[in-house]
Amino acid sequence: MSTNSRDWAGMPPLPIDAILPELADTLTTGAACLVHAPPGSGKTTRIPLALLASAWLGKNKILMLEPRRLAARAAARHMAGLLGEKAGARVGYRTRLDIRVSSATRIEVVTEGILTRMLQHDPELSGYACVIFDEYHERSLQADLGLALCLEVRAALRPDLRLIVMSATLDAKAVADLIAPCRIVECPGQPHAVETRYLRVSGRFLEERMAFAIRHALTTEHGSILAFLPGAREIRRTAELLGPPGAGVEIHPLLGALTATEQDKAIAPPAPGTRKIVLTTAIAETSLTIEGVRIVIDSGLSRLPRFDPKSSMTVLVTEPAALATVTQRRGRAGRTEPGICFRIWDQTDEISRKPYPAPEMLEADLAPLVLDLALWGTTDPATLSWLTPPPPGHFNSALRLLQSLEALDDQGRITPHGREMALLPLHPRLGHMVLSARKHGLGPTAAALAAILGEPGRSMRGSSDLRDSLRIHPSTLSRKDTLRASMEQIARLASINLEQPDPEAAGILTALAYPDRIARRQEDGSYRLTSGRKAVWPGPSTLAGHEFLAIADLDGDAAGAKIWQSAPLSWDELQTHFRQQFRKEDEVRFDPLKDRVVSLRKIMLDTLCMREEKLGTDPETVTSALLRGQKDLARLNWSEECKNLRDRIRFLRSLDPAWPDMSDQALLESINEWLAPFATGARSQADLGKINLLQALKALVGWDKMRELDRQAPEFMTVPTGAHRRIDYSPESGPALPVKLQEMFGCATTPTLADGGYALVLHLLSPAGRPLQVTRDLPSFWKNAYPLVRAEMRGRYPKHPWPEDPATAMPTAKTKKAMTPR
Incomplete structure (x- = not known):
């Protein structure tokens, strides 16, 4: 079937059809193009198909990026359906674990990370004439990186490479300036009108308000409902509050932690005579049409990751969604017919909302990006063109992490170990874990654990003890299970044979991935991490009594983060795998709780004390530590004679500064000079109480000055x-x-x-x-x-x-x- 005949021409017209001739003319000149079109206008599915007839395309292919696997699959299937085909013929898709392409494929829809891997393998992007960045307003890390690499490729190797950036909500001028020469093509109108209604809903909790709004929509409107909530927890609670929705109504969750089969079931058209309530996270904000949905109910909240380079921890923050985000959500209601968007907040609240969400570049862990740049041969990100350059603090934090994982050398260049890590579809931490485990015969367990930890939202569904998650055999999982597919892919790329995992190895493997999250239990029951941070259990846990933990999932305040997933590890395992990083610190200090000097030899891993043992110390060092630990002179044994002596000298000093300073501050600062000779052998506060302070003070004054004192200021x-x-x-x-x-x-x-x-x-x-x-x-x-x-x-x-x-x-x-x- 010829693509030149516009096999999809019999479909109902969409607003995007009006700009297709202008788009074709622009790309004929070789210039880049920015398509600014409202949600539901048809840009995702109509533009790639329209370009198939372009003379400049020849026998080459079109590559279109989508921010999520769900959107990539849905877009490819929809375009294939317009051609009367199934995905994998002229239109196919590639995600990390699901590939549907063939020799006939002309349009490939891929997730954004796939483009980076394609460029690393073939910088010229041979066989592809056009790259389309769909929904670029999401500003994911991989989209920004992919665009920066494509701009460099176009400038140095492929001036004929066409670039299209598409979005409904985007700062168009800034993007156009970045990819210039570029034409901005505006698409007027949207397929169907969407009425926005603001609901004043009472309720202490968000889930109560959302459940009320959903029931209200069910009874007052027809059609299926798409309800946006911040995360999995709110989805689960809202579903519980709704209870059995009644005959002819189905409730489906839709979030990244679900399998592809579960996600496809959520977005499938409802059965005739039924309505769907889809409770979703941000996964459904863009590039997705759910047949039958004409009602959107928006909580107005987004849950976003915030990476702290100082603590190397990512904290999930719930905040009001940006105006661009709520616009995208609203657009889901008018895809196939006129719709309604219920917003459960006051319209006046929108004055304080940000116009756009922050680019992931400013908020995310940049370790994957820095490793990709090093593999590309770039140690300085300033040599590339960015819409938002990597923040120096985040970049340097990622650089230090990768150097600690032996992925980069001291100059930031990639090492052989780093090259192997970059070939694995894993975060560098997990890639390092798999490759290191392979050397110690723990490869099969590491492959399974990497797949588990790499799944989005997995910790919310699994046990807090990672050993429980490893009590599976890959062969017992369904062939359609994404976890099994991920295990098999990791094992294949790392040359590992999949076998029964060893759950007891979970701790040391997690420690290899997260050496900064090795933790030791403290006296108060909390855990201190090697990074110096404190972590606590959010509730009772069977792991709370273990001396050492390796923590995989950590959230909350960096000063007291909550432990979500971890595994125990032993002192012997730590010695085996981290002995080279251990260092000894001898500590002789005054302990105010014990009121005496303690002498310890500490085995340290980064900032964490792993072991302590008593240390023999000479009396002079002990006394010096005891005196350094004095913070208040009032604890010494001051007699009336001592006080009188200090007062007499203070009086003469007020007349002549040549007299010694005997104020509390001065004596405290010089305590080692005047008291140490009289405190030899003292180890405790009680020992200091036995010292004759009067003799020490007189020695400080000196014999000649004492005679002068008795003459000028007699007692x-x-x-x-x-x-x-x-x-x-x-x-x-x-x-x-x-x-x-x-x-x-x-x-x-x-x-x-x-x-x-x-x-x-x-x-x-x-x-x-x-x-x-x-x-x-x-x-x-x-x-x-x-x-x-x-x-x-x-x-x-x-x-x-x-x-x-x-x-x-x-x-x-x-x-x-x-x-x-x-």
Whole structure:
């Protein structure tokens, strides 16, 4: 059957038909083309078929990229159906595990990663004249990489290679500038009108609101329903809330974790007289027509991965879907007839929504991209043309990971091991695991585990213990099971014979793939990873008691991530496979919980302590660690003599900075210098409490300075009675001399400190020791204030002398009677 006769011309017209002549003229000139057409306009299926009659195509083929396997299969089957054929004749498809092509195939619909592998194998893309990037607005990592490589191929090897970028929601000018010379072809209209209705739905949980909206649509509208939810968990709960939908209504989940058979069943036309409710994730947003669907119910939420290069962890984030995304979802309702889109949010909420979703380049783990670039021969991504260049932080994080997996050398060039990894349709972590396991006789188990871990959403369906997932034999799985097909493909490409997996090897194999997620149990029940991060179980787990785990699936906050899937591993396995990465760290430190110095030799893997043993340490090192661990001088045994000594020196330092600094901060910073000689052999806080701090402080001051201290700031002052009274040097009041007023009779001048440079503050007391007056000028007090004090105190203390001229009177601490000679 000739393609030139437009075998599909009898089909109903679609809006895209109006631009096909302009598109054909553009491609005849060799320029690139950007097709901007609304959802349902027919661009995915009509444009490739229309190009088959182009003279420039000759005997070459058209390659069309789709972001998802489901969309690739559906688009190829639909185009083949328009030609009256089955997929694999003139229209075929290639996905990772499903190929339907033949020698007659002229249009190949492939998933985006397939293009990268084709280019790596044959950079000229021999036999293909045109590459179509469908639904490019999704901005997947592989689509951006594929376009960058195609632009380089077109510039260097294939100037005749035609490029078409297609989307309903895209920043058209930016893309056109990237692939210039380029013509933007706009497609007016859409096949059928779609009415948008905003529902105010009450309900605490999203699933409750969605279930209400679905029931409302069932009772008020006809036709099948496509309901968009963020993920598998919400789909399951919504289905439970809906319960049995009633006669003539079927509920089907649609998500990436399902098998191809289960997905095809969800998108198949409903049986005559029945309606379908398809509960879907983002998998159904683009390039997909579900017969009979005329109602879309949109939750308005998207669940997207966010990669943190610092923790090397990907966190799933649920957020409001971008305007471009909800536009795509709305377009699913008007594919075959006029439709309705129910949005369970207020229209005013759309003001705050982002216009476009963030490119995966900005959010994803770039390890697969960096490995592909290295295989291409590019160590610097700036040499390629990108709509969004790889962020340096993400790129460098991926570079370090690949170097740790021995896929790249120190210059970022691919190694032989890296070349083997790149040939496997796996994330580099899993590829490294399979190839490393092969050397140790664990290849069959690694192939099975790689297939399990590589399946999208598998952890949500399987056990948290990866050993349970490996208690299968590939031959017991159905031939149609994608898991079996994946195992067989990995085994074939890695030259491994599939056998019964060994479940007990799950831990060490996972550790080979995720060396940064080897974890050791801590005293509080949490796990500490080699990367330094903390991880916890989201609930009870049979694995919670194991000392070591290798964690495959980790989600949540990087500071306390949740463990979804892991397997135990033993100390012997770690020694066998990671001994070369172990390093020893001797640690002598003060443990505040034990209140003593601990001396340990640690076996470290990255930042994680794997084993500890006691370490013999010399007394000097122990004492030094004990003193370094002191954070508060208040815990030392400070006597009154020590405090007084520090206060006296502080006073003199306020007059002369040459005196040593004895503040808490200064003593703490220099604690090893002044206290270590008096703390030899001390291991604990209790040992420090036995030290004579006064001697240590005096040694710090020095013999000569101590003599100077006693002269300039004596501890005691001799008053006129001949008694020694202690001077108060405390910072709150001193220096001050508390003394009874009568003891100062006969003193005509104010006592001084610091060689006469500081007049001592006198706290003059009554005969009962109560405060009478504070003065720094004793002569002035005698002359001016004393007469008033005398007049008041004579009546209160008549037994004590109150002379009229105290400056010449005899000093005393006695009463008048006691002073009279007998």
